[in-house]
Amino acid sequence: xxxxxxxxxxxxxxxxxxxxxxxxxxxxxxxxxxxxxxxxxxxxxxxxxxxxxxxxxxxxxxxxxxxxxxxxxxxxxxxxxxxxxxxxxxxxxxxxxxxxxxxxxxxxxxxxxxxxxxxxxxxxxxxxxxxxxxxxxxxxxxxxxxxxxxxxxxxxxxxxxxxxxxxxxxxxxxxxxxxxxxxxxxxxxxxxxxxxxxxxxxxxxxxxxxxxxxxxxxxxxxxxxxxxxxxxxxxxxxxxxxxxxxxxxxxxxxxxxxxxxxxxxxxxxxxxxxxxxxxxxxxxxxxxxxxxxxxxxxxxxxxxxxxxxxxxxxxxxxxxxxxxxxxxxxxxxxxxxxxxxxxxxxxxxxxxxxxxxxxxxxxxxxxxxxxxxxxxxxxxxxxxxxxxxxxxxxxxxxxxxxxxxxxxxxxxxxxxx
Numbered sequence: 001x002x003x004x005x006x007x008x009x010x011x012x013x014x015x016x017x018x019x020x021x022x023x024x025x026x027x028x029x030x031x032x033x034x035x036x037x038x039x040x041x042x043x044x045x046x047x048x049x050x051x052x053x054x055x056x057x058x059x060x061x062x063x064x065x066x067x068x069x070x071x072x073x074x075x076x077x078x079x080x081x082x083x084x085x086x087x088x089x090x091x092x093x094x095x096x097x098x099x100x101x102x103x104x105x106x107x108x109x110x111x112x113x114x115x116x117x118x119x120x121x122x123x124x125x126x127x128x129x130x131x132x133x134x135x136x137x138x139x140x141x142x143x144x145x146x147x148x149x150x151x152x153x154x155x156x157x158x159x160x161x162x163x164x165x166x167x168x169x170x171x172x173x174x175x176x177x178x179x180x181x182x183x184x185x186x187x188x189x190x191x192x193x194x195x196x197x198x199x200x201x202x203x204x205x206x207x208x209x210x211x212x213x214x215x216x217x218x219x220x221x222x223x224x225x226x227x228x229x230x231x232x233x234x235x236x237x238x239x240x241x242x243x244x245x246x247x248x249x250x251x252x253x254x255x256x257x258x259x260x261x262x263x264x265x266x267x268x269x270x271x272x273x274x275x276x277x278x279x280x281x282x283x284x285x286x287x288x289x290x291x292x293x294x295x296x297x298x299x300x301x302x303x304x305x306x307x308x309x310x311x312x313x314x315x316x317x318x319x320x321x322x323x324x325x326x327x328x329x330x331x332x333x334x335x336x337x338x339x340x341x342x343x344x345x346x347x348x349x350x351x352x353x354x355x356x357x358x359x360x361x362x363x364x365x366x367x368x369x370x371x372x373x374x375x376x377x378x379x380x381x382x383x384x385x386x387x388x389x390x391x392x393x394x395x396x397x398x399x400x401x402x403x404x405x406x407x408x409x410x411x412x413x414x415x416x417x
Contacts, residue, residue, distance in 0.1 A: 029361045029392060029402055044083055044258065048204065051094055051255035052081045056248050057219060064312030070226040071280060071315055072245055073210075076256060078218045083257075085213060087287035088264035088415070090206040091220050094255040095240035096247070097202065101137065101179060102130045108182045109192055117192045126192045134199040137239040139176040141169060143198040151185040175229060177236060205240035206259060208370060208415060210283035214294035220258075223283035223315070264368070264415045269297035272365035274357065276380055278306040278335070278346050279313075281371025284415060286316055288368075293328050301328060302360065304346045306335030331356075346376070347383040358391035366411045373416035384412070 046052040058075040076091070085091070106113050106126060113127035130136055141160075148156035159169050178199065182190070211221035226245040227238030237246075248254055266288055267273055273292075275285040282305050292301060303320065307313035313336070323329040333349040350357060361367070369380050381403075389399035406412035 029358070029388065029406075044081075046081060046083055046257045048092070048257060051092075051204075051257045052078070052083060053253045054078060054081075054220075054256045056244075056250050056252050056254060059244065059249055062223070062315040064309075067309065067312035069279075069308075069313065070228065070245065071313075072222075072224045072226060073315075074222040074224055074244060075211075075216075076220050076222070076254065078220060080218075083220075085209055085220060085258045086260070087209060087212055087266060087291045088261050088284055089209050090259040090261055091209050091222055092204040092206045092257050092259055093222075093240055093244065094204045095202065095243040097131050097134075097136050097239065098237070098242065099131065101177065102127060104179050105130060105136060105182065105195075108179065108186070109190060109195065111192055115192050117196050119193075119196055126196075129196060133202055134196065135202050135239065136178045136199070137236065138200075139173045139178060139181050140198060140200055141173065143178065143181050143195070144169070144173065146190070146194075146198055147181050147184055147188065150188045150190070153184060156184065175231065175236065180231070202239075204257075208280075208283040208287075209258075210286045212287050212290035212294060215290040220256075221287075223280050223286070225280045261415065263410065264413050265410075266291060266297075267299065267366040267411075269295055270299050272300040272302070272330075272360050272363060274302045274304075274360055274365050274367040275370075276304040276346055276350070276368065277370040278304075278376060279371055281369075281376070282316060284370050285368070286319065289319075289323050289328060293323070293326070300330040300360070300365075302331040302333075302357075302365075303329055304333050304335070304349055306337065306344075306346045306349070308336060308338045310334070310336040310339055345379065347379040350380065350383045350387065354387040355391050358387055361388070361406075364411075366413075367406070369412075369414040369416065371416060377414055377416040 054076040056074065057077050058073065060073050061070060062073050063069050063071040103113075111126065113125065115126040116123050117126050117129050119129070119133075124133075144156065145160045147153070148160045158164065159172055207222045207224055209220055210223045211219065224241055224244060226241040228242065229236055244254065264284065269292070273288065275288060277283070277285045285303060289301060289303075292299070301323075305320070307315075314334070320329065320332060324332060333346075333353060335344045335346045335349045337343040337345055367384070369377055371377065385396070385399050385403055388394060388402050389396055392399065392402065394402065403412065
């Protein structure tokens with residue numbers, strides 16, 4: 001978020017190393033897809049530097065009351081902005097820092113909220129700078145180093161030592177914010193501009209679009225997990241997710257702009273699509289399915305979705321059931337990991353349906369993955385590799401070649417984070 005499309009080189013016939021099914025009467029997994037028309041998009045005047053102020057139309061909780069997650073469905077009105085988007089794109093939200101955290105930081109510094117502070121760009125009130133200009137919900141390494149130097153704290157000095165691995169510092173900083181570092185030693189005096197110099201600029205957060213402009217008109221939808229966790233003395237939250245969840249009800253406004261993701265696009269209407277998106281990774285696939293329904297696309301659709309508990313975490317369940325009833329979703333495989341003693345994930349469902357999944361790929365299907373980049377995406381990648389090797393009768397080396405070619409020809413694409 002891509003390279004040209006080419007036919008695999010000719011061979012003298014399939015061998016154990018060839019990226020071809022053993023059944024030569026079947027179409028190869030690497031069959032070319034038919035071309036499709038990609039609509040030309042008019043360049044928008046709305047951007048990172050000039051975001052559009054969108055009105056929140058809806059802000060509702062999708063997850064059930066018994067869930068240990070808080071997943072929200074957000075609907076934003078694009079009004080007469082002229083903003084265009086496609087399924088697969090990202091919507092960027094500019095957050096505003098929690099006023100309570102900002103007030104606590106200012107109180108810790110012992111200065112007035114309107115104390116002027118200057119950075120490389122401008123001079124403004126400290127409260128304004130901390131609210132709109134800098135990240136305060138995460139703890140930066142530069143501030144850790146300053147606090148360690150000022151306090152002489154043995155633990156902090158050991159963390160910033162040159163021979164200490166970054167992983168150790170990151171682990172210690174995880175879950176902490178700017179106020180946590182300032183509270184290490186309240187006797188240490190830090191000037192406002194000195195603090196500002198250690199902070200990172202506040203940046204927008206990007207979320208996968210979960211709507212189709214063909215269906216949802218001049219609105220754009222987001223599927224957002226609210227990040228919250230308890231510290232020793234107070235509750236902490238994600239900068240953008242709590243901003244939207246707690247302080248942007250229907251009728252309020254939020255600054256947004258769209259980022260095109262040309263590498264994550266639907267296939268031609270007559271081509272099958274396999275979509276793997278547990279948790280909030282379902283977001284772009286909700287958009288895909290609404291779009292394909294509106295386009296009356298003939299290509300089959302197969303969804304792999306999962307989370308912890310079906311009763312509480314099966315978001316968009318009614319819509320998914322409706323897509324099945326309408327014939328839009330050819331197949332659905334669900335994996336709710338905590339509903340049985342042995343945890344089951346989407347990659348396990350893929351393996352269970354390996355023969356059918358390989359058959360879809362042999363018929364030219366495109367495969368899409370969205371969600372967690374740390375564990376889910378690598379596990380799905382491994383499952384796909386094993387399925388191609390087993391059901392294609394290929395060696396591991398040849399299966400790797402098939403997966404690489406699927407990636408190169410944009411038939412296997414991921415949007416992971």
